[in-house]
Amino acid sequence: NAGVTQTPKFRVLKTGQSMTLLCAQDMNHEYMYWYRQDPGMGLRLIHYSVGEGTTAKGEVPDGYNVSRLKKQNFLLGLESAAPSQTSVYFCASSILINEQFFGPGTRLTVL
């Protein structure tokens, strides 16, 4: 049981490049979330999903898109990366109103 995994662990992009971050969970959770964490700050919700085929905007959705084609996977896309998107990205999953299980994070730098 791997829990929540994230791919890749690190990535450096140039401004304007695109990429996709993959989150996978093997706990059969319905709910999945993407957060970003900036230095000295808490986690801010980018997008979330309450089930396969559904997505919704969180607190800071601009510049990101998501897809949940399979229950176990939640993809976060950056179509045209900007330096302001330099951050650490965390994925989490849960069963409704319970603890969220977090992945190890992806450290993204946009030059």
Added chain:
Amino acid sequence: GESVGLHLPTLSVQEGDNSIINCAYSNSASDYFIWYKQESGKGPQFIIDIRSNMDKRQGQRVTVLLNKTVKHLSLQIAATQPGDSAVYFCAENDDSSNTGKLIFGQGTTLQVKP
């Protein structure tokens, strides 16, 4: 133990002392609260949670207290150890929209002096 004020970004305690980390939440409708520990370079790890129908919950060496009157949450760590050094986040859930979304505080860094 050492009691800290609200929104204190760093708490420094001696090994073996008790630690108290405080958190103010904003939404009186929130019905679920949770504490996470985040070590450097890792994702947040669950410590303990509490629902709004309770005012205290205990785990192993940790206790969470909830005061709904003043919208205050605290995490108490007994006999603090060097391995407790980390950033601690509180989070609240107002699930009127049934999404499971959590709203996180900015975090308190706990430093344990040997």
